[in-house]
Amino acid sequence: LQEQLQKSDTLSVVGELAAGIAHEIRNPMTALKGFIQLLEMSIKEDHSMYFKVIMSELRRIESTITEFLILAKPQAIQFKNNDMRKVMQETLELLNGQALMNNVQFNFKYADELPDVFCEPNQMKQVFINIIKNAIEVMPEGGFVTITIDNQPNEYIHIVIEDEGEGIPEKKIKRLGEPFYTTKERGTGLGLMVSYKIIKEHKGKVEVESEVGVGTKFHIYIPIKRN
Ligand code: ADP
């Protein structure tokens, strides 16, 4: 329990700080990228390697920021009743390009008559983006990401995001959500940290079910009613 408490303290401090900073970085980043792209044309042949490195590092900064707040504006957080199916559909549209490039297909299934859920839709999108991005990244040869939404009437909505990737060894599952925990060469280890924090703020929970060599399921439970 002690460990759990400490982990969530670190989560909220790091999360709030980082979300604020990420906001300040995003706008100058866009300008930088634009102007550097314009410079490419006048760059000498023997310097083109520098250009590649600059662009790849800029993309890295960009993906770190995306993990924090592609949509969630700290000043515009608004909890209200939302149709989770619509929130998910909009998220999948955002990720369509990335899925296509990686040979990944989305398979989206949902129960009839899903109740509205009291939540912050942009933050929920942030959670879905981070988890689905991981699912795409874990299938270098492509495959299916299956998303299912059902509900326990009057209690919670249950979202499952399933991939056919490498899976996660049992003892590593508890490390998920730790700030900066990553097993990727160019990972940030921030996506799940932010996602777990948002789910906690919704009084929800996450369960990870995984089998090495078969795939991983992220179960997200969000209470339906405000309390
Ligand atoms: P990053 O993606 O930058 O590494 P995340 O916080 O998104 O950071 O994920 C942390 C780590 O959790 C990943 O590096 C990976 O080891 C593990 N992980 C997350 N999602 C999956 C998944 N769907 N399949 C396998 N491992 C995963």
Ligand code: MG
């Ligand atoms: Mg990630």
